[in-house]
Amino acid sequence: MIPIVKPYIPPKEDLMPVLEEVLYSGYIAQGEKVEQFESELINFFETKNLLTVNSGTAALHLALTLLGIGPGDEVISTPVTAEPTNTTIGLTGAKVVFADVESSTGLISASSILQRITSRTKAIVVVHYAGMVADMSEIYRISRSKGVPVVEDCAHALGASYSEKKLGYYSDFAIYSFQAIKHLTTIDGGLLIVNNSQDCSRAKKLRWFGLDKTISRAQNNISEVGFKYHMNDVNATIGLCQLKFYQNNVQKYFDHGRLLDQGIANPKVTIPEYHRSTVPAYWLYTILVDDVEGFNAYMMSHGIMASQLHKRNDLHEVFKSSLELPGVDEFYRHFTHIGCGPWLEEDIDYVIEIINKY
Numbered sequence: 001m002i003p004i005v006k007p008y009i010p011p012k013e014d015l016m017p018v019l020e021e022v023l024y025s026g027y028i029a030q031g032e033k034v035e036q037f038e039s040e041l042i043n044f045f046e047t048k049n050l051l052t053v054n055s056g057t058a059a060l061h062l063a064l065t066l067l068g069i070g071p072g073d074e075v076i077s078t079p080v081t082a083e084p085t086n087t088t089i090g091l092t093g094a095k096v097v098f099a100d101v102e103s104s105t106g107l108i109s110a111s112s113i114l115q116r117i118t119s120r121t122k123a124i125v126v127v128h129y130a131g132m133v134a135d136m137s138e139i140y141r142i143s144r145s146k147g148v149p150v151v152e153d154c155a156h157a158l159g160a161s162y163s164e165k166k167l168g169y170y171s172d173f174a175i176y177s178f179q180a181i182k183h184l185t186t187i188d189g190g191l192l193i194v195n196n197s198q199d200c201s202r203a204k205k206l207r208w209f210g211l212d213k214t215i216s217r218a219q220n221n222i223s224e225v226g227f228k229y230h231m232n233d234v235n236a237t238i239g240l241c242q243l244k245f246y247q248n249n250v251q252k253y254f255d256h257g258r259l260l261d262q263g264i265a266n267p268k269v270t271i272p273e274y275h276r277s278t279v280p281a282y283w284l285y286t287i288l289v290d291d292v293e294g295f296n297a298y299m300m301s302h303g304i305m306a307s308q309l310h311k312r313n314d315l316h317e318v319f320k321s322s323l324e325l326p327g328v329d330e331f332y333r334h335f336t337h338i339g340c341g342p343w344l345e346e347d348i349d350y351v352i353e354i355i356n357k358y
């Protein structure tokens with residue numbers, strides 16, 4: 001069965017020597033390797049202020065903490081996502097207020113965000129679902145006019161861009177995940193991009209109990225209690241090695257995604273339209289059909305895994321709300337996903353052929 005997601009691990013002969021070296025180096029905590037990984041990420045994202053952490057979830061929680069979000073506040077978010085987008089909001093004590101999504105992409109709807117903003121709204125969390133990029137021009141316009149910051153959840157969207165820049169460049173906060181099945185895995189790990197250096201140094205303390213790593217323990221003074229969210233040198237070593245294999249790995253999602261975009265021609269199958277000035281990252285390939293169960297069964301009978309993968313988050317007891325979400329209802333009636341990553345290399349033509357024969 002061709003899977004929807006699969007971890008990519010660099011070849012043994014490249015990964016094992018560097019891994020062995022760090023493991024027996026006498027230093028495996030957060031150190032030089034983390035710094036190196038961060039400086040490579042600074043080049044990749046063309047941004048100055050970022051920090052690695054031990055998960056995308058930790059990065060989200062830090063972003064919300066930096067914004068001072070807590071009980072009594074509201075955060076606008078989407079139910080079409082993986083749960084950590086919303087459990088981290090829950091952790092702060094703030095209320096998750098679901099905006100509706102565009103029924104053709106599953107991406108958070110800018111007009112619905114505008115409707116949900118109240119005096120208690122402290123942030124808008126935007127998920128670039130399945131690697132498609134949300135309507136950022138509109139969302140930034142709303143954010144500016146209402147004075148509500150944007151937190152981008154780019155866990156599905158490594159390499160995607162808006163207006164010529166990698167996602168995160170224009171936002172107050174953006175997070176990425178290096179979890180097992182994301183585009184680039186450090187086994188577990190995450191990244192927080194922030195747009196100013198004060199937030200960055202505060203976040204660097206908050207990821208390590210509130211201690212400042214740049215001065216000695218004895219001289220340290222915790223002025224704000226933090227978490228244990230730092231990345232260690234072992235995970236960073238894997239990340240550095242993964243970056244060397246970017247073409248072999250992350251780039252393949254884009255190559256296969258574009259081949260699917262161009263190759264799918266079947267009146268019974270619709271593919272989403274991407275927003276202007278955006279380049280999607282194709283973490284999952286999204287397809288819209290009338291009969292989702294029938295299509296999934298057809299694909300699986302041909303050895304291709306197809307599924308919705310995520311449960312709509314508003315169906316979880318803790319996130320239940322009475323807000324109407326017709327776009328979410330409609331999207332869930334019609335969407336499914338297939339895989340798009342490097343493991344499709346040999347099979348991409350076959351996958352297109354099977355879709356076109358449906």
Ligand SMILES: *Cc1c(COP(=O)(O)O)cnc(C)c1O
Pocket residue numbers: 054055056057058081082084085127153155156176177178179188189190
């Ligand atoms: C994976 C994921 C996260 C969290 O990342 P972890 O590294 O697993 O903590 C957050 N948001 C979305 C949409 C994700 O898919």
